[in-house]
Amino acid sequence: MNRWKLSFFALAGLIVAAVAYLIFLIGSPASSEPLPDAKVLDGSDYVLEVEATKEDFEGIANTYIKKAMKGEPLPVKMEVGKDVTLFSEMTVFSYTLPVIMHFDPIVREDGNLILKQSSMEVGQLNIPPSTVLKILRDSVKLPPWMIVRPKEEELFIDLSKIAISDDLQVRAKTFNLEENEIILEIIIPKE
Structure with missing residues (x-):
């Protein structure tokens, strides 16, 4: 395999990994900060x-x-x-x-x-x-x-x-x- 094919597949893999990571971040469960105590x-x-x-x-x-x-x-x-x-x-x-x-x-x-x-x-x-x-x-x-x-x-x-x-x-x-x-x-x- 020549170096251009190798570079292409490495770049394509990097792009797929970046998109997968972005989807993971967006889809991961969200945490919420607790509400302040009620002041009466x-x-x-x-x-x-x-x-x-x-x-x-x-x-x-x-x-x-x-x-x-x-x-x-x-x-x-x-x-x-x-x-x-x-x-x-x-x-x-x-x-x-x-x-x-x-x-x-x-x-x-x-x-x-x-x-x-x-x-x-x-x-x-x-x-x-x-x-x-x-x-x-x-x-x-x-x-x-x-x-x-x-x-x-x-x-x-x-x-x-x-x-x-x-x-x-x-x-x-x-x-x-x-x-x-x-x-x-x-x-x-x-x-």
Whole structure:
């Protein structure tokens, strides 16, 4: 066998190995970081309830995502309608694919939100949701209060870490999209 054939088969083997490794990385099980412990109010702080519409919450969420990115391009855009929808983009082999993820919101007892993935679209590709969330977590810089949990197919929104001001904290009380009822609580500490 001459050296050109040998070089060709070595290069072809290297390409096949690289593609197989990429498929292995994408398809490997995703690990998720644990959720922070639930913080329950002790009743000594002042609580101000604010009722918001879907449009209000959408605007507030996108404003704080933009603020957390500090001038960098926005990795995701949130829309609130029948469900919570996140729009993003994913680049695969120099092709940019639109990523649309639909979530059902769940309010935890500590007032933080869990967005449980209900469906997703990645261009025309059929990719498991946990894989898309893993790729999103690894390739898109999200604000520190958005925790992607691919194994559980959910996104955790830690409202307590959103910097409203030095003293104030926000938590969700009700998040009913069907009734367009979103009630947020603003916690003002007693001094």
